[in-house]
Amino acid sequence: MKVTVIEDKCCGFATCISVAPEVFDIDSDQIAVSLIDGDLPERLHACAREAAEACPTDAIVIEE
Numbered sequence: 001m002k003v004t005v006i007e008d009k010c011c012g013f014a015t016c017i018s019v020a021p022e023v024f025d026i027d028s029d030q031i032a033v034s035l036i037d038g039d040l041p042e043r044l045h046a047c048a049r050e051a052a053e054a055c056p057t058d059a060i061v062i063e064e
């Protein structure tokens with residue numbers, strides 16, 4: 001699984017970081033970024049999916 005944040009859609013409310021702090025962070029422009037390039041470890045899949053569902057602007061794209 002890979003996760004990507006669509007910068008133009010991100011409003012920086014940081015819900016994703018609350019849900020999945022090992023997967024997302026906020027950069028200096030107040031945009032969420034994925035902390036993990038490439039495949040996410042299996043143990044982070046559930047929280048990454050939860051973050052994508054919780055994102056108010058659908059800015060998180062998950063590739064299975």
Ligand code: SF4
Pocket residue numbers: 005009010011012013014015016017031032054055056057058059060
């Ligand atoms: S929850 Fe969505 S809109 Fe909010 S910071 Fe994360 S990616 Fe951006």
